[in-house]
Amino acid sequence: MSDTDLIAATAAGTAALIRDRQVSPEECLEAWLERTAADDLNGYLWRADGESATNGVDGKADSPVAGVPVAIKDIFCTAGVPTTAASKILEGYRPPYSATAVRKLADAGMPMLGKTNMDEFAMGSSNENSAYGPALNPWDRSRVPGGSSGGSAAVVAGGLAPWALGTDTGGSIRQPAALCGIVGLKPTYGSISRYGMIAFASSLDQCGPLTQDVTDAALLLSQLQGRDEMDSTSTGIEGGVALPSAEDLTGMRFGIPSDLIGEGVDPGVKAVFDRTVARIEELGGTVSEIVLPHAGHGISAYYVLAPAEASTNLSRYDGVRYGIRDSNADLTSMYEVTRGDGFGPEVKRRIMLGTYALSSGYYDAYYGRAQRVRTMIVRDFDAAFVDVDFVITPTSPSVAFGLGEKTTDPLTMYLNDLFTVPMSLAGIPAISIPAGMAAPEGGGSEMPVGFQIAAPAFGEQKLLEASFALEKAINFDPSGGRVR
């Protein structure tokens, strides 16, 4: 077994090689650590060595993933290992405990390869808001990998990790997965514990897998899901998650929300979407038009609710208990200077926006109204799922854009999340699978296009089955993303 074969295998394939004793867990880890050392995508903010990778990992775990290493987004607390959420304010922070998701993977015998780059506190859609410079898209290094889980997407697509953990608040797993040509799954809110996951917007944040294929996504989700007494909002997925096996889409009903998709999609992306819809029909699925009348207001509601929650969650960074302290003047000045220096521009913008929306005199007009619009979006999905099993959209309106292309106007960046935010507000599961390639509007070589499928709450198994059958028919070639 050569290292090249090992690196080319999916995570499930690697697990099988270890089980069949064709490769030892030690050899496997060594081969992957050599890969992470070759990271020229700025995908990792911290890389493990042989010792730190296996620290706390159950080497004798009897699990279907034992010995398969994983990359962890830097938003997860990892005991004794630097955790910054890509923010200067947490520079040097080594958490005293690990997130439940991280601990579960260690208990299942999975070594940790490193902590991946991201937008600061998961706020962003391009990874350009990292205090440590952006991760690069392995298909074209002049382009963004998407965000906020950009580092996780870049290392999986680039062949620098077999799979990775990410988080999704408004699209932060699905959009980077789409832009990097891999699979990204945001599970139902509550499926996976949020304990130890640095909070951005607590009613929306959810952890999930970024993987090479749908089978790997199912496998990683099966290890992560479950109720956790440390997170009272966690419920797990009843009955667990099995590896998908559907051969076709017979009897499955897909709905296209034409009112949401509208005109704002790049023609190349639209062409891939239309081709994928045709494939669904070839596989025996039915496709119909549906309406989500309020989903188009998702961005507006989201950019009130998420910053409002963030402004309260981020009040804990005050230079007292962890992270940096930048002043020793009086207490209030210490807070103001530390936070002013420690947070980057996007984080400050969202704290300001959220504080404004919650401030006296504006609460009902912004926060209260956005919460009611959220209810209407939830009802839109409830109504749609009476007639169809799945809602389908392009994951992102364009392919990966150039570094610096959308940084001047925050609103332009926010509108990227148009198709992913409604599912987050409704708390339902949604996956992005690579569906083909399209040339960027401004010119350049072809880049991956993602196809989003959403299902009713806790419909993960059906979602994975449909994605599995469709993935096989699409037969996407990921080799263009591999770092050589």
Place this chain on the structure above:
Amino acid sequence: MIEREQVLHVAKLSRLRLDEDEVSRLEGELSSILEHVDRLAEIDIEGVEPTSHVVPLENVLRDDVPRPSLDRDLALSQAPDPHDGAFRVPSPQAEG
């Protein structure tokens, strides 16, 4: 429209020290974001209940059994200025 005074007021509420460039940039940026958000006013929300949380859960309680919590020294180990078993902070009184 967000004006300079509002930016300064919200910055104060947020405990953020902003420099002059940031204040003037945020004036424009917050205005344009809120202009977009103001489209929410077009929707009739009469009689619609707010959603703060999507999972129907109530009163998730655990048994009230004492158990060890985070060790004090470990909790203090990440603080910028731990002192005598506590988090030390500067005086709340402004000097001078």
